[in-house]
Amino acid sequence: MANSEPTCELHLRMAGQPHDVTLRLHGDEPTEDDVAAWMKEGSVIRLHVSETGTRAPHTMLVNFASVAFAWLVPYKEGRGIDL
Template identity: 70%
Template sequence: MAELRREPSRRNGVTMVNSEPTCELHLRMSGQSHDLTLRLHDDAPSEDEVATWMREGLVIPLHVSESGSSALRTVLVNFATVAIASLLPYRAGRGVDL
């Protein structure tokens, strides 16, 4: 079973982050032609964790930030609707280090 992650402290309802994302999670939702890219903060999930979330159809809270923003938000991802997922290391600038 997935473990919930602690949310960073909030100031005035907005969570600000001082660190780079730990990785990028690319998701292709069933029936969609494009990937959704999430810049994850906190500990990066393993491929086995993501596979378990997909196999069990879990809804998982993830801490993400958008490119060019230091605001952190929590999104709930329904892994029952994920067809393809890939984890990539995060690298400032280009976004990923292939």
């Protein structure tokens, strides 16, 4: 999976922060219901990601208790996202 293409982008706005964090997710794509449940439960979730600006996938723990809002976007190589 180290060289796999991302499956989607997860955009997060952390509470109290002025900017979004964009994570390219690798592996199984979560649903909006998954993300909503993580936020509601305040879960800490291990995600396999590559951040904008880097192509090396790695594991990141995300505390969804601190997420104010989030959205998923399909990933498309070249443009980065497919709106």
